Amino acid sequence: MRDLIKEAIADLKKGDGFIYVTSDGSKIDLHEAASKGIAVTPVNPKDQVIKKLEAAGLYLNDGRFLNELNELISLVTGNSTASKTSKRRSFTDAEKSKIVEEWKKVEAAGKKTKAAFAREIGVGYQTFINWLRS
Structure with missing residues (x-):
């Protein structure tokens, strides 16, 4: 499944907009097909990716x-x-101070990043940083 997802991402990130397939459905580079005289069909990679993912149950x-x-x-x-x-929640100054104190304990233990801690307590990262600065 992981390989399928990685392949899908790679196909969608290609900049040329289309992938080219032979009559048997194999992907081929357009220049290679032209040099070998192989007929190809341009296919929207998004459509191909959707078909492959649906075949895998996604x-x-x-x-x-x-x-x-x-x-x-x-x-x-x-x-x-x-x-x-x-709904957006407001924190009192006392709550903010308690959260900052808790962060100092977590930081001293080296267990989490600031971003992970902020997510855990349900606060935006930048908001949390502002609390640390004040």
Whole structure:
């Protein structure tokens, strides 16, 4: 699956806009095909990638599937999507001070980056940096 995803990314990042396939469906460089006299068909790489991913069971054009996949990823990684849809929260000065003190303990232990800590507590990275400066 990982190789399929890497190949899909590589195909989509190519700058020429199309990939070229022979009659048997093999990818070939346009210049190589021309020099060998092989007939090719230009194919939109996005269409090819979608077909390959769907053949592997990844339906990226299905919104419901994507929502379920994102939910699964957030549950497995521990990154809750609830914080993205929840109302913005204000912190009191006392709460900010307590969070900064907690960060100093975490930093001394060398366990996390500032960005990871900010995500964990549900605060934007730049907001957290501003708290550290004040």
